Amino acid sequence: MARAEGRTPFLRTVRTLVWRDLVSEYRSREVVIGGIVFALLTLVIFNFAIDLRLETVEEVAPGILWIGFAFAGMLAFGRSFAAERERGTLDGLLLAPIDRSAIYLARTVTNSVLMAVVELVSLPVFVALYNVRAAWLDLLLTTALGTIGFTGAGTLVAAIAANTRAREVLLPLLLLPLTVPVLIASVKATAMALGARPPEPLPWLQLLLGFDVIVVATSFLVFEYILDE
């Protein structure tokens, strides 16, 4: 059989890798189950620990929600490249004639989908448990934008941390300061989707969108160097 030439088409690579990772996660459920348990436990524990009054719940509860999402996300990121290195499957990717940035994009898509599953399970529980009235469209838009920014940065940091021995420590140490803007903007926009005053979510949503574009584009460009080092 003749050999193909040059590099593999970008979209075919992304599609193949996303399919591989989602099928694998569907069978092992090692990230999603852990993430859901973590997020729900956070919601339940804070619900008991903090005395939320009716007039402050919209301001405080979003912070709790995003603590749950952030830590659930870090569980997923931690497995992203560490598992690939441990199993040696990363070598298989590095040997293939594919753009390294396709690996980043595929992994960001997969992590976003996994976080979205965790969020879709957690959000109704959150609304019921904290007794808040949600503008669902605004809430879902905020969650989607916040998730893209957080996973965009998290996937990049996970690749950096996977090269080190102290990756479990390094991942949150690098990721949390880097994602402070996206977490603050997500918390603020979520609060407004829950009815907090003043109802001006647009600047926060713009900040989220800007962060998403910058972090994904930058990571996309530098990923090749990170993976090759």
Next chain:
Amino acid sequence: MTSDAAVEVRGLRVALGDQPVLRGVDFAVAKGKRLALVGPNGAGKSTLLRVVAGLIRPGAGEVLLEGRSLTSDPWHARRAIGLVAHHSMLHPDLTARENLRVFAGLYGLDGVAERVEAGLRQVGLERRADDRAATLSRGMLQRLALARALLHNPSILLLDEAETGLDTRAHKWLLAALGERGGRTVVFASHDLGFVREVADEVAFLRSGRVAGRVDTAGLSLDDLGERYADALAARPAERAGQAVGLAG
């Protein structure tokens, strides 16, 4: 160095941390030939194969694959090379068939279904095609890894102790597969001199990150090969340097 070399390595130096692993390796393998890398643990065999595969960047030196630099033309290198290493590079939660399909996708191959089925048949895993890789034995995984490495029809095959863990039948199959004269160049690392004697056209002895000697296996008995290996390892550095220079081309 020969101009028709499939693999040519010049002055290769690699250090992992502060530890030098390859200390100036030169060799060339002609197209269609099979070169065995033999040496004790820590001699640098696996590192050398990983450098040739483009998985480790050397500190100094150059790798040419079919006359094209690995550094300046990595896309050609990735198409030209198939590697079977210690790790199978297969995803444990995917079936044997799915694993091959993923690699066919990553190599942008046409006729995926036909290639995958042909690959499974080639390594005798048709009956286990729908079993997850995690449930396959070490030998079966090794066979599947070989099918994975051959899926894109590489012109250069790199094997790092590929015979390890294979049962007698699979071992025979590997011998037969490597024995086929299909024009494919094979560079493989092994500790098994019997296997080396049966498969290789030439043997390069590695010691402490240097080529300590090189022999043609034509007309060489297993005992002779053992003696040459012992001589190469026992030779003093000055003698080895002389041998390496003399035999490198």
